[in-house]
Amino acid sequence: METPSARELERPAIPSNRRNRVKLLALREDIPRSVYLLAGSGFIAVVLIAWAIVTYGGFISDLFLPTPTAIIDEGVRQYERGILVQDARASIYRIVVGWFIATACAVPIGVMMGNFKLIEGLLEPFIDLVRYMPVVALVPLTILWAGIGDQQKFLILFIGTFFQEVLLIMDNVKTVPHDLIRVGYTLGMSRFEILRDIILPASFPGVWDTFRITLGWTWTYLVVAELVAARDGLGRRIMEAQRYLATEQIIFGIIFIGILGLVTDYFFKITGAYFFKWTKER
Amino acid sequence: MEHPKVAVRHISHWFGSSQNGLFVLDDVSLSLAPNEFVSVVGTSGCGKSTLLNIIAGLIDPSEGDVLVDGSPVAGPGRDRGVVFQTYTLFPWMPVWKNVDFALKKSGFSKEEKQALVAHYIETVGLKGFENAYPNQLSGGMRQRVAIARALVYKPAVLLMDEPFGALDAQTRGMMQELLLSVWEEHRITVMFITHDVDEAIFMSDRVLVMTARPGEIKQEFRVDLSRPRRYEIMTSPEFVALKHAIVETIREETLKSMVSVSPATRAGR
Numbered sequence: 011m012e013t014p015s016a017r018e019l020e021r022p023a024i025p026s027n028r029r030n031r032v033k034l035l036a037l038r039e040d041i042p043r044s045v046y047l048l049a050g051s052g053f054i055a056v057v058l059i060a061w062a063i064v065t066y067g068g069f070i071s072d073l074f075l076p077t078p079t080a081i082i083d084e085g086v087r088q089y090e091r092g093i094l095v096q097d098a099r100a101s102i103y104r105i106v107v108g109w110f111i112a113t114a115c116a117v118p119i120g121v122m123m124g125n126f127k128l129i130e131g132l133l134e135p136f137i138d139l140v141r142y143m144p145v146v147a148l149v150p151l152t153i154l155w156a157g158i159g160d161q162q163k164f165l166i167l168f169i170g171t172f173f174q175e176v177l178l179i180m181d182n183v184k185t186v187p188h189d190l191i192r193v194g195y196t197l198g199m200s201r202f203e204i205l206r207d208i209i210l211p212a213s214f215p216g217v218w219d220t221f222r223i224t225l226g227w228t229w230t231y232l233v234v235a236e237l238v239a240a241r242d243g244l245g246r247r248i249m250e251a252q253r254y255l256a257t258e259q260i261i262f263g264i265i266f267i268g269i270l271g272l273v274t275d276y277f278f279k280i281t282g283a284y285f286f287k288w289t290k291e292r
Numbered sequence: 293m294e295h296p297k298v299a300v301r302h303i304s305h306w307f308g309s310s311q312n313g314l315f316v317l318d319d320v321s322l323s324l325a326p327n328e329f330v331s332v333v334g335t336s337g338c339g340k341s342t343l344l345n346i347i348a349g350l351i352d353p354s355e356g357d358v359l360v361d362g363s364p365v366a367g368p369g370r371d372r373g374v375v376f377q378t379y380t381l382f383p384w385m386p387v388w389k390n391v392d393f394a395l396k397k398s399g400f401s402k403e404e405k406q407a408l409v410a411h412y413i414e415t416v417g418l419k420g421f422e423n424a425y426p427n428q429l430s431g432g433m434r435q436r437v438a439i440a441r442a443l444v445y446k447p448a449v450l451l452m453d454e455p456f457g458a459l460d461a462q463t464r465g466m467m468q469e470l471l472l473s474v475w476e477e478h479r480i481t482v483m484f485i486t487h488d489v490d491e492a493i494f495m496s497d498r499v500l501v502m503t504a505r506p507g508e509i510k511q512e513f514r515v516d517l518s519r520p521r522r523y524e525i526m527t528s529p530e531f532v533a534l535k536h537a538i539v540e541t542i543r544e545e546t547l548k549s550m551v552s553v554s555p556a557t558r559a560g561r
Contacts, residue, residue: 187378187380189376189378189380190380190382192350192368192374192376192380193374193376193380195349195350195367195368196348196349196350196368196369196370196372196373196374196442197370197393197394197396197397197445198368198369198370198397199396199397207393207396208382211382211384212382212383212384214384286384287425288383288384288425288426288427289383289427290427
């Protein structure tokens with residue numbers, strides 16, 4: 011019933027073993043997309059299978075590592091009781107607000123630091139100092155300063171995000187080739203115009219990528235932010251489970267946070283690829 | 293004598309302090325006549341790009357001054373267009389917008405701008421590519437857009453800093469012919485930096501050879517080849533003789549700079 015198209019008939023028969031010999035481990039060479047995706051999903055599959063073997067096989071106690079089905083059941087339970095949506099909503103709200111405040115500060119300050127040596131010299135030593143302070147250790151101080159409401163959560167997420175983000179933005183701005191700035195000068199533009207019309211648009215793809223990375227970091231600080239006096243939230247649920255040694259609740263929480271982080275990551279990746287087609291070199 | 297379009301008067305320049313800094317230019321004076329095409333050649337590091345940047349107003353010289361149409365230059369301005377060696381198109385704009393960008397600060401009406409942009413895109417042979425983005429263009433095409441962008445606002449002087457330096461030999465040849473035809477059509481004063489002697493002679497009315505660093509003008513060669521020129525001219529006896537003389541002059545300087553560098557290198561070890 012199938013008739014080969016004209017195109018297929020024209021194509022000379024090449025012995026299939028001679029065609030496209032793929033070297034999978036050639037240095038930096040591209041490999042077929044299918045192989046690439048297969049490797050990634052295959053690895054996850056291997057981890058899942060190993061997990062299934064050690065848990066269903068009874069090699070390991072439920073207390074240390076519950077079975078995959080126990081984790082799924084826990085997810086279903088939380089969803090049906092409405093806890094999951096409530097927690098996710100509370101956490102996403104904190105993440106979004108905390109990250110927005112951090113970003114709203116990091117962008118202008120990072121842009122200034124990237125363009126003006128004086129401001130870089132003024133702020134970088136301080137930022138570097140704070141950047142290495144452990145955020146967890148700042149929790150008592152944030153309670154003292156911001157109380158135990160959502161403000162304290164925002165503050166923790168802000169501290170965890172801002173000091174890293176501002177330096178990344180500074181670097182994004184600095185990657186704009188100096189010759190582009192010089193073009194602006196030769197066209198008679200003022201420094202402000204060059205900043206607005208050349209430096210900002212030129213650094214935007216890099217800044218977008220910084221958004222992607224830093225929002226991921228904000229997710230990792232969620233548990234720290236909800237460590238104290240949170241009534242709900244995904245991080246809170248994990249801390250609570252610790253008290254009752256509810257391992258499946260802990261693991262479900264971790265995986266769920268991971269998935270939400272992955273989704274936001276992909277959101278920025280896909281929108282970035284759409285907005286910034288012009289960055290792709292042929 | 294005709295009033296010079298550009299006059300460079302006793303320019304000296306060093307980067308860093310005058311004692312420990314890098315002494316780049318040593319008392320350079322030159323002038324460009326209106327609509328003259330002048331090339332500056334010299335060994336790498338002789339300061340020819342610095343000289344161009346000083347004329348463009350992008351670098352403030354340590355000593356001396358630059359006059360355009362008799363008035364001193366204080367910083368960059370729209371009377372001087374610059375084409376750089378690196379690709380300096382704005383990658384987020386299509387071709388037409390890159391050219392149009394240069395007209396932002398001009399007083400032209402929208403229609404006039406459109407007409408100018410279309411004209412210069414056609415002049416550099418990119419009609420049909422108006423909506424292409426720089427990442428879709430070859431290196432030669434990008435530099436053609438850069439030339440269109442530098443010409444569209446009609447500066448009095450065009451400064452070109454090895455604009456074809458990053459292109460392959462075949463493309464470079466085509467670009468030289470293209471630039472010459474554009475120049476013959478639009479007549480503008482051009483200062484062209486290159487280290488390619490063929491390129492310098494082929495395009496120029498005069499070729500200035502700079503010494504090794506600190507750079508000064510070592511010798512001036514007048515190119516009395518008839519215009520319009522075609523690439524066949526490169527094999528004519530006059531061309532070859534001139535090339536021979538210029539290459540010899542540059543060679544002396546290259547040797548000198550190699551000898552003067554080596555003791556310092558040895559001392560550093």
